[in-house]
Amino acid sequence: MPPEPESSARGLRRLRTYTFFTVISSGPLALLMGAMFLANSPLPYEDLPVAAGAITVSVALSTAALALHWHGQGYWKRRVLWSVALLVLVAGAAWEAQAGPIGPAWAAPASLLLTESALWARPGSRARTLGFGTLAVVAVVIVLAQTGLIAAQAVVMTIALVPTIAVGVVCQLWHFQVAQELEKARGIAGDLAVAEERLRFAAELHDVQGGNLQAITLKAQVARRLVAVDPERAEAEMRAVEDLARAALKDTREVVGGYRKVALADEIDSAARILKSAGVQATVPDAAPTLDEDTEKLLGLLVREATTNLIRHADPTAADVHIVEVDAEVTVTVTNNGAAAPTPGGNGLAMLKDRFTEAGGSVEHEHDGDRFVLKGTVPKPRAPQPPQRQAAKRVPPVRRIAAKRARR
Template sequence: MAVESVRSGADRRLRRARQVTLAALVAGVWASLALPGVGLAREPDQTRVALGAVALLAFTVAQTAVLYAAVTPWLASPWRRRFQAGLLAVAVLSVPLAGPVAAGAWPTWAWLGATLVGMAPLLLATPAALGASAVVVAVSAAVARWTGGSVLDHLVITGGIGAGIAAVNRMQVWFWDLLVEARQGQRAQARLAAAEERLRFARDVHDLLGHDLTVIALKAELAARLAPVDAGRAGREADEVRRLAGTALHRVRAAVHGYRTVDLTEQLAAVADVLRSCGVRCTVVPPSGALPAPAAGDLAAVLREAGTNVLRHSRAGWCRIEVTREDEMATMTVRNDGAVAGGPDGHSNGLRGLAERLAVAGGTLHTGRDGDEFVLRATVPVRP
């Protein structure tokens, strides 16, 4: 399976998870900001209503921007600081603008304070968040005394309800952070595996060529020294250098060919791991015995394309991959649910190319839908 296809499937799921997390956070904030709107409805002074509405609108925009930054790890730090500074400025201005709204009849600013307490864990470390929350609660009590409201009501709303909002917000962002860390771990693991494979190949090539090149260098030096005094022996040494160089070249080509040889069982395990990491339950039934290299190579190409299609063109919840061998034919069947309209069919470029490749080898490729399931079946001849 192509690395980019694997990444695109996992990244699409991560983007969807981010969108869901952001939507849940924003919906919670907007719902909590609906309660200060009750104070606007109860305020008889139209000037205070207008000022309070401006404060509420600015509060909503500033908090939405901060929530966006909280679930956008790639956002530049200057933008984060701007969003946070904007929220701080709006919070300060909201005290004189929204504090007097419905004074004594409804704790308007206490609800704004509760949302500030709820945002604190998303902006600051735990000790700083606790300190900032204490300051907001104190301001809420001061607003209650200033406007003639109930100090107890303000403390309960700003401190108690704010703590509940903070817990919900922090848990949602915590789950999002876990998803991001898991995706970063997958990428790091893939890079590490590739690096280890390159090192292993480098060690093998060094072991293969080290001795041969040392002998070739010594033989070539000996031939150069003998050329003026013993042309016949120098020629024999030069011929030996040529033979050693040819042998070394043959051994390197054999090593590279060995690396290019496809292990179908490993390919099945790798594709299954990728599908499972993307949330697809995958069942693999490998062949009962090893397949010859040509058949294994053809089926591996089919497997990579099938895995790519499961990630790109379906909403699969499960996938079953089965390889069977009967007489002189090997068959691979890939079946998954979640087939969607516009997905792959027998005329797509990837499948058409595979069909042509299998036809040259004497095999066949068939695809079709069975309800919401997509079925791909490939057969290849088994030749020693």
């Protein structure tokens, strides 16, 4: 069995530890390389302690500045440490120049100074700073070599070590910063996914339970009025309330599970039944067109929202559901009379409009006197067309209007 992948937080902690020790170990590495070059240099024995001390102090100060950068502290302290380290390094090299040409022992400590100076720049400018800094160091070394102050071996080692160590340390820090940004983006993506699921649940719950609860309320009112004059019919109405409650419970469970499918034909039939139970003459299409799942869901939600608002906010006697297909678009229009004066508040139509807009469609509504019209248009997905050798003749738009039936 393959090992289970470790969590991102644990991996980031390990990467942080690894990066920290990699960056800090550049100091002991530079010190070791300087000691090796000093051990093989022709410098007189009495001058070795001075050169070794200068290299040690310069490396220690540069490493301390890198540690402060890692912890995000000491803006001015880092510059002070860098300045002192540079002075000590130059003084030690000048001391060695009195006894002969300067050897390659100073190349590795110089790379730490270049690394710290590159970290002063913004993250996007560090590569450019490293390039210019390397060119400056190499130019100074070449000029000094022309005067005989620096040995040829020191020039070669400076060109090889200074950019290598500096780029390695800066790249390690950049790699860890990218990992931090990715982890942060992962957390934001998780928060957005939770927020999106909450919005989906709120929208689905509003769409599903709005009509069900309104129908249950209407049936309960009818049963209450008939209980004294017609007990049998009142009992039938209460059975209908029970059935609606079971359906509402089932829909709620499906919304929670996230697998509820909305079919346009089912929504139209459900709207016709609800309107009929409310005493509204409903004219609906005999058959709904067969569309893809997403398109049917959007149009079904529009029919459901219109039915809920019709019963809740109006006193209609007639309602009409109209479906028109024109080429690559489908339009569903719901019209009713008995509409009350428009009132502020409510978010059903706003949520519906947002959903249609995301799908490339639109939702329009018109309030004219006691007549209210809700119209939603959504494009149908295009089926892939095989390549044709000859241009097809232009076909005029096809306009199909579903046949209607009236329910009283």
